[in-house]
Amino acid sequence: MNKYQYPVEVHSHTYHSDGQFSVSELVDAAVDFGYKGLILTDHNSSAGYLEMAEVEAVKSGALVTLHGMEWTTYFGHMLAHDADYDVDWREATVDTIDDYMAEVRAANGLVGIAHPFDIGSPICTGCHWDFRVKDFSLVNYIEIWNSNSPQAKLESVLAYELWLGKLLEGYEISCSAGRDWHRPDGPDANMGVTYVELAAGKALTPATFKEALRSGSYYITLGPRVQFSVGDWHMGDRVGAGKLAEGGAGEGGSATAEAGADGGAAAEVRVAVTPTELRDLKQFPVTHAVVSVWNNNTLLHQSEPVAELGGDGFEVVFALDTAAVKPGFVRFEVRGDFRGVENTLVVVGNPIYVK
Template sequence: MKQFAVELHSHTHHSDADFSVEELCQRAVDFGYEGLILTDHNTSSGYSELAELAKEAGIVTLGGIEWTTYYGHMLVHDADRLVDWRTATPHSIDKHMQEVKEANGLIGIAHPFAIGSPMCTGCHWTFDVKDWNKVNYIEIWNSTRPDEHFWSWEAYALWTRLLDDGYRISCSAGRDWHRMEGEGENPPITYVESSGEWNSENFRQSLEKGTFYISLGPGIRWYVEQGEKIFYMGDTIKPGLANITVEVLSTRIESLKKFGSIVKRVKIIHNNQIYFDEPIDNDLIPIPIDLVEGNLRIEFWGTIKQKEEELLLISNPIYIEK
């Protein structure tokens, strides 16, 4: 599986950012992104320009928009058409989500626990979702310095609770990119995995399936072997004996290396219970496990910005079903 650094949440002066479309694309190239989705507030007017520029720059892109309402912000990725957000109310959001699904769109909840009014009216998610099966991912890390925001942990708690309830739902990260940040800002990175050619179809497929992870620096390569089969994030495996292989990868993005992230511990989490919590070397020794129905995922913990015991990386799950 190859890995690609992508950004799922960005803006231009087609809404409220400082970037022109051309500037955003060039900044993405300079940073090291291989995929980019433009999600301007309540408009997709910049997408056609970005699509042309991204093709020339060698970046893969998908269409996008950020529904910006009084009750929350919602990322819509790669829909066939624009779905009207203006009549969405706290109790009608499921109906509107269904319309997005009928338009073949992917749905991400943006910064659900960010501070709302009076600081940012509508930034805090208050929509009453009845069917979380309609949601593809929850943005648990938003903007830069997500390790310093209390609302990151609230979003993490929502995501893990939904996993416990049996939903297949991914975690995502969004730089919420409006302008170039200061030197001390460390944006989270989303790494998409794909075994095929890097193109828009495989970009979308990986997002839809949950074949990606989020990180503040380091990378991960992990998989589960059961019999003669190998399973990756987003796959479904049967209960029973299996072997987990985890490899810690160094930080790829050059501008993030200065934050000094060091992985000290690898946590293997099975149905929200810690199964393994130890340092790990790169000898790729399989870790045996007896899987039961539910989910399996990985976290890296360690040091960043001279702070200890920090969460550095979160994988999306492999699911276990009979």
């Protein structure tokens, strides 16, 4: 069964730090773009949050918001999402960042490393991530796409490799996209969009928004929408390898537990890709789209290129012999040609974790 998906933005600024938006201008721009959720992450300030609650679209529930802040230090920028209180970041040093991350986590917050490979001093002091994290289990997400045109940046490739490396080391860690929205964009801008995924029928609320971010039930995209499932399991689920062919949490229905070639169970893997429905991104076509599905660093399946992603899109379906799946994770990505960049990542899904 298809999940409900909601486009959200988790990294944005107003004139409470260095953004050009007032709080209400940012809310209006977010609603106009099509976002259903937004986290304001001003630099070292959460002053805009209460003000945001008074804006009509937030009051009415059209836009769901969470509290947030971007810790802005000499050693890196860190997103602290929805902590119960603002943890004091000012004494954090290169070697003590774990203690501060732990405090954010203890305050029910989520921790994200922002733009880890952005150029640092003297161009942008503190923008490069120099903190030495000892325990990556304290990190909820690594922002692998930052700001506009992430497809054209070496920093995106380096951050993707950092994220993937941590996954392969066994950490449960998500990749995220941050528009790092500071001002109205021109008509030619493209950016990564986050889609959080909820069980069918579930509304986006502050609680479901946060839980999707916490569990990793989301993907990032330059536009295309994706529904990804292994049996009845989805991004952010934790499942025993032997249960991949069985039904997911309360979804019922479509999982097929047929006998595999070796007599083990087979799970149906499905990746359905459809064009963007976001007005501002429709002008940017994806060509030669290729879906790949991975178990750790083993390629399980790669589809033939689809010349033009249009109409109803396309679907990739294959049977996975669950006996051959190794503990770690199963994840998908879509590559394609996008705005003159060949074979670039256009959609990156967060993992289903396999125990």
